[in-house]
Amino acid sequence: NAGVTQTPKFQVLKTGQSMTLQCAQDMNHEYMSWYRQDPGMGLRLIHYSVGAGITDQGEVPNGYNVSRSTTEDFPLRLLSAAPSQTSVYFCASSPRQGVTEEQYFGPGTRLTVT
Amino acid sequence: GDSVTQMEGPVTLSEEAFLTINCTYTATGYPSLFWYVQYPGEGLQLLLKATKADDKGSNKGFEATYRKETTSFHLEKGSVQVSDSAVYFCALSTSGTYKYIFGTGTRLKVLA
Numbered sequence: 001n002a003g004v005t006q007t008p009k010f011q012v013l014k015t016g017q018s019m020t021l022q023c024a025q026d027m028n029h030e031y032m033s034w035y036r037q038d039p040g041m042g043l044r045l046i047h048y049s050v051g052a053g054i055t056d057q058g059e060v061p062n063g064y065n066v067s068r069s070t071t072e073d074f075p076l077r078l079l080s081a082a083p084s085q086t087s088v089y090f091c092a093s094s095p096r097q098g099v100t101e102e103q104y105f106g107p108g109t110r111l112t113v114t
Numbered sequence: 115g116d117s118v119t120q121m122e123g124p125v126t127l128s129e130e131a132f133l134t135i136n137c138t139y140t141a142t143g144y145p146s147l148f149w150y151v152q153y154p155g156e157g158l159q160l161l162l163k164a165t166k167a168d169d170k171g172s173n174k175g176f177e178a179t180y181r182k183e184t185t186s187f188h189l190e191k192g193s194v195q196v197s198d199s200a201v202y203f204c205a206l207s208t209s210g211t212y213k214y215i216f217g218t219g220t221r222l223k224v225l226a
Contacts, residue, residue: 004157033214035216040218041218042203042216042217042218042219043158043203043216044216045213045214048213058213059213090157090158092157092158101207102148102160102163103158103160103214105150105157105158105159106157107155107156107157108156108157
């Protein structure tokens with residue numbers, strides 16, 4: 001099992017460029033989510049999905065889009081990159097939504113916007 | 115709203131020292147509580163969890179007890195090793211939401 005995979009590992013963008021961060025899981029998990037990690041702020045939820053075709057906003061959704069056309073994939077799109085989006089991005093999944101469920105994290109994508 | 119507060123780091127200890135990382139929470143429902151660990155250059159991985167009051171989660175020598183009366187979930191280990199150097203995150207998940215709330219993380223450095 002590959003678990004949760006993310007690509008690319010590193011990315012540098014110029015202000016105004018767009019790009020898609022890829023996330024895939026091979027565990028048939030229903031629930032997937034995207035977080036950003038910034039120094040001193042922990043992890044903040046950007047968007048999440050409770051199943052194919054269903055997405056919703058988290059704490060910091062502005063400037064990001066998501067879609068969930070399959071159970072396996074949950075890409076995160078940056079529409080017009082800004083320096084404030086410089087961060088480390090983590091994708092996570094869990095078998096189902098439930099208060100006791102563990103989340104499985106990918107290795108992260110380090111994004112720098114200049 | 116729901117929140118998690120962790121002690122600020124970094125925490126620097128000598129090998130075999132006792133570790134405590136404090137975590138307190140605020141939640142309107144009945145949360146499950148988690149500790150995740152992040153090793154350098156990696157994603158987070160679950161260390162332990164507790165799903166109801168007075169439960170004790172344990173793994174790899176780490177322990178934490180869900181204390182509803184003090185709304186706390188402090189992480190402890192009796193004898194730390196250099197390999198325990200990492201960032202530790204306290205988190206909660208409440209029924210009726212699809213969201214996890216993470217603390218800001220505490221960096222632990224263990225010196226040989």
